[in-house]
Amino acid sequence: MKMKIKFIALCIAATFTFTSCGDGKKAPEKLGEDAPKRTIVIEANDKMKYNMAEIKVKSGERITLTLNNVGKMLKLSMGHNVVILKQGVDMEEFATKSREYASNDYIPEEGKDIIAYTKMLGGGESDTITFDAPAKGIYDFICSFPGHWALMKGKFIVE
Template sequence: MYNFKIKSTLTLLTISVALLVSCNKTEEKDVVVDAPVEATTPDVAKQDTIKITLNSNDKMQYDLSQIDVNEGQTVVLTLNHTGTMPMASMGHNFVLLKQGTNLEKFEEKAGKAQKDGYIPTDKSDIIANTKLIGGGESDTITFMAPEKGSYDYLCSFPGHYSVMKGKFNVK
């Protein structure tokens, strides 16, 4: 008889614990399901910022021939020089030009600006530019994407623009 009471008590205890656990799970579930959902405003700065990595090398090449962004977006562009040659012989930069800029005339002006990293003193044709970098170096710039349209970008180191150029497309 004593053994029967222990078994009955243990069985009742086990069933009680199982019911309590089951009830608690249901209650938690109900609370989660019935909890009000807060409306949140998305972080506009995150949506309005795009990070771009543009790589250049010792073969006078960018790894991107087109870059797509949205009008008014904050652009964080990092130019990496993945080569090993020094800036004096194989320097690279990124220069984003205003629409309608004549590339040959711009390159002619840039070629005369060696002391300024091949960026002309008159920057009226430039929207944004990195500094001139050599092998293993990088530079990051931040700027606002201009109005919708297609813009040219290039490396202004003498002779590079003929192959180191691309389109910056603003949607």
Template sequence: MKTTKYGVMLLASVMAFGALTMNPVAAETTPAVKVANDVKQAKVITIKGSDAMQFDLKEIKVKAGQKVKLTLTHSGKLAKTAMGHNWVLLKPGVDIAAFGSKAAAARETEYIPKSEEANIIAHTKLVGGGESDTVEFTAPAKGTYTFICSFPGHYALMKGSFIVE
């Protein structure tokens, strides 16, 4: 019997399909196992903030319960005293304008107001041109969250959606 490369591929495909259809338990658990493995794998994210007061990402997607390792890089040249950036993930329902107002007055804590710590899921340090900082955290429950830069006035332009699936 002569077997071609295509014959072997066809045979392997038929055997794999047969194994899945003949074993309903394997077919049912495969997606759940994939989701569990996705959650175990840390999601590595790099986001940049520029001297033009812009994040390069407006949307970030992760899985609920997934480990997240987010690095904020300031791609500009200005010092953090003039054009500092941070990345702040807020809990649902936080009034962003009120948070931003309190943050503007929190210079001594790098614009992270002590009175608002309960409304923050995670945040980076304040960075200037050429600097970066990394924060690691576990993604919260499914939903859409807002992330901002809390440097005075930046939240109006530097914000985005953190989507947890």
């Protein structure tokens, strides 16, 4: 009996060892307070458009991103957010899944596909978020309000 327990403990230890160093992909280290800072301000409007299609940042920067909904329409009919997706996440699949999460402002609650996102905003509203730039690469950002992603999308580029 004692041997059996020992064996199980060993298996558990091995599992932890393999999962913690198995995939070889290291997440960027958490940045300190003294990290270089970058401020981004994006506008969204009643015509279902952002005012930029490309956001460029540098890896290692702490990003402060503000979304201003400069429209007048209500959140219910013309809400906007900014959702930065992880690499390899299909925009259309994500947007389709988001539709099921109306009660959570169209953000899938598991959040596994998302690097960062703002609140869903109605006309005249604003939201600011802070996050660390992910690893170098090109990421998609979209508005997850149903039907908006076709027009409201762009590239989040980390250099």
